[in-house]
Amino acid sequence: MKNVILINLLMIFYIIGGSAFAQNPKDVSNPSYYASQKSPVDAHKLLDQEASGGLSNNSELPGVPGSVYLNPGWEPGVITMYDGNRIKGNLFRYNLYTQQIQFIRDNDTLAIGNPEEITRVRISGRTFVYVPYIEKEELKKGYFELIQDGECRLLRRWQVLYHVRGESADNQTTNEGDLYMRDCSCYLQFGNKPAEKASKRKKEFLTCFNHNQDLIGDFIKSENLRLKDPEDLRSIVAYYNRIQE
Numbered sequence: 001m002k003n004v005i006l007i008n009l010l011m012i013f014y015i016i017g018g019s020a021f022a023q024n025p026k027d028v029s030n031p032s033y034y035a036s037q038k039s040p041v042d043a044h045k046l047l048d049q050e051a052s053g054g055l056s057n058n059s060e061l062p063g064v065p066g067s068v069y070l071n072p073g074w075e076p077g078v079i080t081m082y083d084g085n086r087i088k089g090n091l092f093r094y095n096l097y098t099q100q101i102q103f104i105r106d107n108d109t110l111a112i113g114n115p116e117e118i119t120r121v122r123i124s125g126r127t128f129v130y131v132p133y134i135e136k137e138e139l140k141k142g143y144f145e146l147i148q149d150g151e152c153r154l155l156r157r158w159q160v161l162y163h164v165r166g167e168s169a170d171n172q173t174t175n176e177g178d179l180y181m182r183d184c185s186c187y188l189q190f191g192n193k194p195a196e197k198a199s200k201r202k203k204e205f206l207t208c209f210n211h212n213q214d215l216i217g218d219f220i221k222s223e224n225l226r227l228k229d230p231e232d233l234r235s236i237v238a239y240y241n242r243i244q245e
Helices: 004-024 046-052 201-221 230-244
Strands: 033-035 064-066 076-080 087-093 099-104 106-111 118-123 127-134 138-148 152-164 180-191
Touching: 087 118, 127 152, 127 180, 138 230, 152 230, 180 230, 201 230
Parallel strands: none
Antiparallel strands: 033 106, 064 180, 076 087, 076 118, 087 099, 099 106, 118 127, 127 138, 138 152, 152 180
């Protein structure tokens, strides 16, 4: 009987304490973390594909060559949690290969370990959110750059398509001598639904906006907007959000 009373008291304390904590957000400096992958290996073993009917030479690689990090250097940032707390005072970088947001603690490179609890991460002028998305009919979760917020979000997903060690196409290499072929795609997220890649086909794109698709179509035509242009997509999403207000 005493054990039951003690458990009940602990549950009451937990509920009251948790509620009070959520109502009094504060700034903290230590995000949850796990050890980051420091030395990624080849994602697709691309060089081995030549002998098996794959790509014939590196110049045919899709994507744009660049660093494995969105911004090569460490940048100041702020993490905002769903409970209202903010984590700041750290330097961050976004590893496109491992899809981790990393930070330094005691000379160790660590990765944020609780992205589901994060509302957004602000790193040197860019905002990132961790949301569900659909890829090849499969539900996944990952980081996206937030381009336009609102009832409909315009998101940009950055990723490394291929990693080639040593010399590469046109001798374009990173400081470590490796080449990372990067790419980004725009996604739309309506409310809390999973984000889906924005179609570049106008008819398919407009169906995302349901009963507003005629208005969106007229707006695209009147403004001479192109679905392949991210800035034009931003204008379309901003217009849609305005007519929802």
